[in-house]
Structures are given as C-alpha cells and as structure tokens.
Amino acid sequence: SQTIHQWPATLVQPVGSPLSLECTVEGTSNPNLYWYRQAAGRGLQLLFYSVGIGQISSEVPQNLSASRPQDRQFILSSKKLLLSDSGFYLCAWSRNNEQFFGPGTRLTVL
C-alpha cells in the first residue's frame, strides 16, 4: 500500500530563517507530487507540483521553492521566511485524479 510522510509535524521559526520541509512517498513510482499551503481556517492553495524528478512547476510567485531530487521525495524550501509564510503545509500525491495527502507540517513564523 502507498503511504506519504511529512516532517517535521510542527515547526516554529523566526522571520528571516531558512526552511526545509520534506515529503516522501512509499509504495508507488513516478507519482505526481504537490505542495499546498492552508492558512488558518482557509482553503488549500497549490504552491508547486511535479510530474517527475527535477520537474517543478510553480503556481504562485513567492519566496518559497521546491525540489524533487528523487522520484519519491519532494522538498519545500525557503532562504528567508516571512511572517506570511505561516500556515499548514500539505504534501500530496495523485492517482486517477484522486489526491492523497500527507499529515502536514504546521509552520509558525515569529
């Protein structure tokens, strides 16, 4: 069966610090991978998606970046965090249109 992991589960970072969130998928090969952000009490905003290693598409301009160094690894990064980067970050993979979400990382930027 397929599983998706994210870490860390929670993170508190000061403004201006770097960020690295990791997502890995097990049990499937060449998945489409996605990063979403969800502000408190809000909907899901698609940030990045990837159809293969090294292939990243950005949905919105921001100070975040994504990388896919391996088939089942998706990383979300920032060089300098902003207060507005706070939120719930969700990684997902898709199969037949259905999306499977990871447990998420709750990021608080202070």
Next chain:
Amino acid sequence: GQQVMQIPQYQHVQEGEDFTTYCNSSTTLSNIQWYKQRPGGHPVFLIQLVKSGEVKKQKRLTFQFGEAKKNSSLHITATQTTDVGTYFCAAPDSWGKLQFGAGTQVVVTP
C-alpha cells in the same frame, strides 16, 4: 482560470439535523471530488463524481453532480458529532491540476 465556489463558508448544525453544502463553477467540469478535513487533520478523499446528474451515497452522505456538470452538492442527513470538519469540493482545471473550493466548515452542536 477555473474557480470552484463553495457555500456556505460556515455551517452550524444541531445534532440530528440535515444540511447541504454547495459547489458551483462557471465552466463545465470533467469531474468533481469531495474531501473531508477533520480539525487538525489533513484532507481525505471522499468521492468522485464524473457523469452528468450522477448521485452517489455513502451512508448518511449524498453527493450530486448537476446535469450541466457545473455544480455539485453534498447533503448529510441526521448529522452526528463525527461529521465535524471542513468539507472541500475540488475539480481539475484544464491542465489537470485540482482546484479546491474554500471549504464549508461544519460545527455540530450536541
């Protein structure tokens, strides 16, 4: 680009009552999906509707896809406290990426 509008944003329901949440699009949708996110959790896929006028049931949940494939609804009968959470509809855009509605946050009063 395509947007899916979801109403209401909030729904307070007395335990045992019924309620409906709606999802509307200005464009014809190839399919529509519904997800549920429990408080503090991640979205979980509930169902996908593909055919015009399609109706699917999952226990107390009834999902409908409009005849014109531009709207959908989720109806819950005899609401229980386990129904608490945020319900999202989502539809793929022309590039196949899922666009999520803003969600309906459901609060159940015992």
